[in-house]
Amino acid sequence: MPRKPDPTLKPAIIEKVARHLLDTKLEDVSVRSLGRVLGTSAYPIVYHFGSREALVQAVVEHLSADVEARTLEPCADADALADHLVAVFGGLDVRERALAARLTFELGSVESLDGRDHESRCHRRRVDELAAWCRAHGRCPDEAERTARALVEAARGAQWGALVDPEHTDVDAALRALARDVTAGARLTAA
Numbered sequence: 001m002p003r004k005p006d007p008t009l010k011p012a013i014i015e016k017v018a019r020h021l022l023d024t025k026l027e028d029v030s031v032r033s034l035g036r037v038l039g040t041s042a043y044p045i046v047y048h049f050g051s052r053e054a055l056v057q058a059v060v061e062h063l064s065a066d067v068e069a070r071t072l073e074p075c076a077d078a079d080a081l082a083d084h085l086v087a088v089f090g091g092l093d094v095r096e097r098a099l100a101a102r103l104t105f106e107l108g109s110v111e112s113l114d115g116r117d118h119e120s121r122c123h124r125r126r127v128d129e130l131a132a133w134c135r136a137h138g139r140c141p142d143e144a145e146r147t148a149r150a151l152v153e154a155a156r157g158a159q160w161g162a163l164v165d166p167e168h169t170d171v172d173a174a175l176r177a178l179a180r181d182v183t184a185g186a187r188l189t190a191a
Contacts (some may be wrong), residue, residue: 010048011062018059022099025182026056026106037077040118054071057118064101072129072138081133082179088126089155090172092162101159132181147182154178 020037030050034040057176060151061068062113073086092098108119133142157174162171 007172009044013044013055014058015064017055018063018096018099021056021059021103024094026103029053029056032114053107053114053116057107060100060107063096064104067100072133076133078179081183085151085155086172086174089159090175091156092159092166092171098163099165102163105160105163123152137183140156146187147187151178151182174175 006180008086008137016038017034020034029052031042031045034045034052036053037099038044040084043054045055049058067088070084070087072081076084089101104119104122111117111119127145130148130151131141131144134147155178158169158171158174158178161169161174
């Protein structure tokens with residue numbers, strides 16, 4: 001009977017897989033190939049995470065821990081809104097932040113097919129916090145919800161642009177422009 005893997009190895013596995021994913025497409029990654037990267041069999045991955053998707057989700061959570069902890073106070077000013085958007089959706093000139101955004105897109109695009117809803121819940125959380133900000137700054141509830149949805153979608157669009165065309169996309173500037181538009185009362189429309 002095989003020995004159980006050391007539970008203290010889980011953070012080390014996440015770190016090593018995160019470094020590996022910086023230069024590897026997710027479609028080229030399997031539990032078996034990750035085992036080779038770790039210099040072991042697939043068993044520790046399955047033991048600690050259960051599946052490749054769960055491991056990738058753990059990598060995203062590790063890379064995004066500071067982002068997930070961020071909140072926007074409804075009474076915050078326009079500068080705080082811009083700073084919040086950049087902190088949550090920007091900073092993609094840092095490879096790890098770009099990786100977290102890329103993996104979030106990849107996981108989110110397939111999660112509904114297998115019954116998961118993590119990315120959907122994260123999306124909804126961002127919409128809710130921005131809607132609260134919009135309501136606190138004078139928008140009626142329906143308009144606040146529409147504006148918040150449009151703002152999150154535009155922020156994700158700016159992220160996507162930075163991922164596919166990093167030389168021509170300044171995601172942080174785009175996010176600050178979105179914040180200026182919202183605070184100036186511009187109507188953003190969701191797709």
